[in-house]
Amino acid sequence: QVQLVESGGGLVQAGGSLRLSCAASGMFFSTMGWYRQAPGKQRELVATITAGGSTVYADSVKGRFTISRDNAKNTVFLQMNGLKPEDTAVYYCLGAQFGDYWGQGTQVTVSS
Numbered sequence: 001q002v003q004l005v006e007s008g009g010g011l012v013q014a015g016g017s018l019r020l021s022c023a024a025s026g027m028f029f030s031t032m033g034w035y036r037q038a039p040g041k042q043r044e045l046v047a048t049i050t051a052g053g054s055t056v057y058a059d060s061v062k063g064r065f066t067i068s069r070d071n072a073k074n075t076v077f078l079q080m081n082g083l084k085p086e087d088t089a090v091y092y093c094l095g096a097q098f099g100d101y102w103g104q105g106t107q108v109t110v111s112s
Contacts, residue, residue, distance in 0.1 A: 002026035002101050004093045009106030012083055016110070020078040022093030022103055029095035032069055032076040036089035036108075043092065049076065061087075083110045 008020040020034065033048030033056075047057045047067040055067055064082040069075065076093065088110050093103035 002095070004095050004101055004103035006091065006093045006103045006106040009091060009108045011109045011111065014083060014085055014110055014112050016083050017079070017081045018083065018108060020080070020091055020093075020106060020108075022076045024074040024076075024093075024095050024101075027095065027097055027101070028071075028074060029097045029101070031094075031096040033094045033096075034067065034076070034078045034091055035094055036087075036091045037105075038086075038089040041089075046091070047078065048094070080108070083108075085110045085112045 003025045004022050006022045012018055031048055031050050034046040035043050036046050037043040045058050049055045049067045049069050051071055066079040068077045090105040091108050092105045095101040
């Protein structure tokens with residue numbers, strides 16, 4: 001059974017930092033990443049990373065967020081610095097390999 005389990009969300013003040021983790025089991029994913037969905041908005045890309053370490057970032061998070069992964073542990077991380085209220089959303093972990101698999105989501109709330 002394929003599972004992706006996120007952790008690390010929470011409430012933080014603007015300018016603060018959070019680190020999200022997503023542990024995958026049941027399958028090794030060639031690409032892993034993070035998407036987010038704010039209330040009333042569509043789910044959007046935050047960042048992705050391949051097994052080889054190639055990354056893609058949304059323009060809105062470049063220079064503030066860093067995605068990384070531990071292939072041996074099948075885990076992806078998202079270090080979020082300089083958080084802004086507009087970063088408030090549910091953050092979803094993505095695993096892509098012969099299809100897309102999603103975690104249950106973790107809430108990130110940034111207060112002004």
